Amino acid sequence: MLIVQKYGGSSLQDADRIRQIAARVLKTQRSGHEVVVVCSAMGDSSDELIDLAEEVSGNRPAREMDMLLTSGERVSNALMAMAVHDLGGSARSLSGAQAGIFTDAGHGAAGIVEVAPVRVREVLARGAVALVAGFQGLCRETGDITTLGRGGSDVTAVALAAALDADVCEIYTDVDGVFSADPRVVAGARLLKTVSSTDMLEMAATGAKVLMPRCVEYARRHGVEICVRSSFTDGPGTLVSRTPPPAGTGPRVTGxxxxxxxxxxxxxxxxxxxxxxxxxxxxxxxxxxxxxxxxxxxxxxxxxxxxxxxxxxxxxxxxxxxxxxxxxxxxxxxxxxxxxxxxxxxxxxxxxxxxxxxxxxxxxxxxxxxxxxxxxxxxxxxxxxxxxxxxxxxxxxxxxxxxxxxxxxxxxxxxxxxx
CATH class of the missing domain: 3.30.2130.10 (VC0802-like)
Known part of the structure; x- marks a missing residue:
């Protein structure tokens, strides 16, 4: 199987967590799978970069903000590659541009226009883990680095899964999956085993922060199944699927x-x-x-x-x-x-x-x-x-x-x- 995994900033907040995630990645690979990993920036590092930019300048060009913010994902991916090597594995980190993520010229919220993961395939062919910096791409027309907007690393992961024809795209976060309501608000909220991409898109658009709407929409259009899982446990998580409900299943309330x-x-x-x-x-x-x-x-x-x-x-x-x-x-x-x-x-x-x-x-x-x-x-x-x-x-x-x-x-x- 070819598996794409994405890890958010809360899963990569310090060196210990990076080593733990590296061990999880290697465990997946050593089970016989090819693995592509998309990493977000560590912890709150993106917010810290934004705060620093505000201290430096009151007029921050969008192009330069993209150059600044994309550095966070490259840092976490390089550190993850080092951790994998330290644990006896082989890995190669790639920027979004090196991984073949091409976008339009919309700095701050660029749209993906093409994914050509040639170098990703080369890394996998060598038996290594391919690590891709999320949230970023390259505009061919301008030659500039761009960012994909809020939730961009999720979009990167889904886009790579679609281009590589991956078997599944696993989005790892700090919750166990998708719930029928925010469990911090409703004590009796249920973890959903499966939710349709149609319902997930509505939930994401109306406040369920576990996945961003653009990520779900991209997955639905390209037939990518997403599994939302916790990076802190080994639970099965929630499968977001395009598969129609079983025959005889009546209309339901999802959440x-x-x-x-x-x-x-x-x-x-x-x-x-x-x-x-x-x-x-x-x-x-x-x-x-x-x-x-x-x-x-x-x-x-x-x-x-x-x-x-x-x-x-x-x-x-x-x-x-x-x-x-x-x-x-x-x-x-x-x-x-x-x-x-x-x-x-x-x-x-x-x-x-x-x-x-x-x-x-x-x-x-x-x-x-x-x-x-x-x-x-x-x-x-x-x-x-x-x-x-x-x-x-x-x-x-x-x-x-x-x-x-x-x-x-x-x-x-x-x-x-x-x-």
């Missing part, structure tokens, strides 16, 4: 996710009277288009009727709210909208799975727990509700219980279709 520090943005529609309905639909479409064009991480976008005529309401992470409001104000003449407001102090809770109870069911469950809901939005695979941030954890626990996830005994959970 409850949450995101704190959300803001509600409202865009007033000055239209009133008989023409208000048509105008309202136009404004909703125009605002949605503008947000999409600007790649604004808006969610729960919808039209809301008000006594004054109505408004378009949506949520954004608090960190993105100032930029989003500025964008709307700059396009006021184009959209013809009224005042834009920001309301803070919210969190978003979501129920994921084709068997979710719908917006009304979620609102009722939260009302039964004494939790008010400001906004709801539903799709076929999830329903989200906006509530006060100080009641967010209560909301997660209430919905986890209402969906029978606390007491369910079946640990294999799929989406309704698995497509």
């Amino acid at each position: 409850v996710t949450h995101t704190g520090a959300m803001e509600l943005v409202t865009v007033a529609d000055p239209a009133a009277g008989p023409a208000a309905g048509t105008r309202f639909s136009v404004l909703l479409a125009e605002v949605s288009t503008l947000l999409a064009e600007a790649r604004t991480p808006a969610d729960m976008v919808q039209a809301v009727a008000t006594p004054a005529g109505g408004e378009v309401a949506f949520t954004v992470p608090a960190a993105d709210a100032p930029r989003t409001v500025g964008l709307l104000e700059r396009h006021r003449d184009r959209l013809g909208h009224g005042p834009v407001r920001r309301l803070s102090g919210f969190g978003r809770v979501s129920v994921v799975g084709a068997g979710h109870p719908g917006a009304a069911g979620v609102a009722a469950a939260l009302a039964g727990a004494g939790i008010g809901v400001r906004l709801t939005a539903a799709t076929g695979l999830r329903v989200s509700a906006l509530c006060a941030a100080d009641r967010l954890h209560d909301a997660v626990r209430a919905l986890h219980s209402a969906c029978d996830l606390d007491t369910a005994t079946e640990a294999v959970v799929h989406a309704g279709t698995g497509r």
Whole structure:
């Protein structure tokens, strides 16, 4: 078997942990497998580099930030290679560029355009462990090093697994796998043996931080199966699979996710009277288009009727709210909208799975727990509700219980279709 393993910063926080991971890698190889390892930067070293850059300069070019930040992954990979050699194994560390990760020119959040792992195959052919620095690539057009954005090492691992036709991509982290809710919030959260890539994508997009959405989407498009495991234990973890659910499996609820520090943005529609309905639909479409064009991480976008005529309401992470409001104000003449407001102090809770109870069911469950809901939005695979941030954890626990996830005994959970 060819196995791609990725280890995050929490798994590589010091020399002792690096040696422990090196021993795990060699154990896998000596079991008869070819092994490719993607390492993130050690511990909090990336944050430390960002802090240092802020001390040095108030105007940090994106190109130079990429040059700076990619050094962390190269350090951890070189140290891992040394540890493998020290334990009697053979390994060769490669930068993202050396491993054939080619990207577009988008510094800070580049997209992978091609993976040509020629040197990775050469290392494997020599019987060595191939170590690849995650989070980075090379833009052919400019010749510059680029970074892949948040969760980029996960994307690197999945992209290599796809290009190498690996049997599995193992993402090692500091938790045992994917749970039905954050176990730090819900004591009865269950470890899921299997989750569909469709449901995992929804969970990642709505707050489950164990995998980033881009990683899951890349895996789904390229047919890569991911196994999320803990680097601190030998547990089986969670398999994220494209395989459809078994015949006869009905719609299920997979889990409850949450995101704190959300803001509600409202865009007033000055239209009133008989023409208000048509105008309202136009404004909703125009605002949605503008947000999409600007790649604004808006969610729960919808039209809301008000006594004054109505408004378009949506949520954004608090960190993105100032930029989003500025964008709307700059396009006021184009959209013809009224005042834009920001309301803070919210969190978003979501129920994921084709068997979710719908917006009304979620609102009722939260009302039964004494939790008010400001906004709801539903799709076929999830329903989200906006509530006060100080009641967010209560909301997660209430919905986890209402969906029978606390007491369910079946640990294999799929989406309704698995497509």
